[in-house]
Amino acid sequence: AQSVTQLDSHVSVSEGTPVLLRCNYSSSYSPSLFWYVQHPNKGLQLLLKYTSAATLVKGINGFEAEFKKSETSFHLTKPSAHMSDAAEYFCVVSDRVSGNTPLVFGKGTRLSVIA
Amino acid sequence: NAGVTQTPKFQVLKTGQSMTLQCAQDMNHNSMYWYRQDPGMGLRLIYYSASEGTTDKGEVPNGYNVSRLNKREFSLRLESAAPSQTSVYFCASSYLNSNGYTFGSGTRLTVV
Numbered sequence: 126a127q128s129v130t131q132l133d134s135h136v137s138v139s140e141g142t143p144v145l146l147r148c149n150y151s152s153s154y155s156p157s158l159f160w161y162v163q164h165p166n167k168g169l170q171l172l173l174k175y176t177s178a179a180t181l182v183k184g185i186n187g188f189e190a191e192f193k194k195s196e197t198s199f200h201l202t203k204p205s206a207h208m209s210d211a212a213e214y215f216c217v218v219s220d221r222v223s224g225n226t227p228l229v230f231g232k233g234t235r236l237s238v239i240a
Numbered sequence: 241n242a243g244v245t246q247t248p249k250f251q252v253l254k255t256g257q258s259m260t261l262q263c264a265q266d267m268n269h270n271s272m273y274w275y276r277q278d279p280g281m282g283l284r285l286i287y288y289s290a291s292e293g294t295t296d297k298g299e300v301p302n303g304y305n306v307s308r309l310n311k312r313e314f315s316l317r318l319e320s321a322a323p324s325q326t327s328v329y330f331c332a333s334s335y336l337n338s339n340g341y342t343f344g345s346g347t348r349l350t351v352v
Binding site for chain 1: 273275278280281282283287288298330337338339340341342343344345346
């Protein structure tokens with residue numbers, strides 16, 4: 126069975142400082158991993174995805190994530206936070222072997238950016 | 241390109257009333273999903289349809305029914321609404337899970 130744990134429910138950073146949102150996963154097979162972002166009162170938007178190519182994945186708006194199999198982690202980072210990054214972020218896992226078995230979502234991390 | 245369209249965007253129901261949430265996608269995706277989002281709970285899967293003509297229960301199916309009307313449309317029905325069903329509902333679709341999901345903009349439902 127697959128599962129995902131987002132280690133922080135809320136992260137607060139100052140504008141211009143680095144962002145780190147932590148995610149650990151559990152998967153029986155080779156996973157696909159995703160980060161989604163949800164701005165207030167909006168739907169979810171795909172930020173980036175890992176599907177077995179390069180372990181460092183670059184996404185939109187300067188975000189990137191590194192797949193570390195030995196640590197079963199897929200942490201999301203950004204070098205410099207912007208006010209517009211304030212949102213809810215979801216880490217998501219899928220077993221690539223299992224066809225269309227639904228994706229499993231983490232409970233989310235709310236990112237606050239302080240001016 | 242509309243993507244995933246959900247209607248309505250907002251709805252207030254009285255306890256015991258029924259309603260259907262509509263979802264349509266124009267991306268020729270095989271699979272469609274209904275989630276509910278509650279504070280601190282993340283997204284929880286209600287029902288999904290891996291392909292046209294099939295539906296399966298997710299994590300929280302009680303109190304809901306679904307219909308995969310055709311490849312484009314997947315509706316969610318509340319037969320007798322309860323205050324515990326107050327939530328934001330999201331529809332999503334995918335061609336392959338490895339590509340991730342495309343989400344609609346959500347329906348905010350309040351049951352009083």
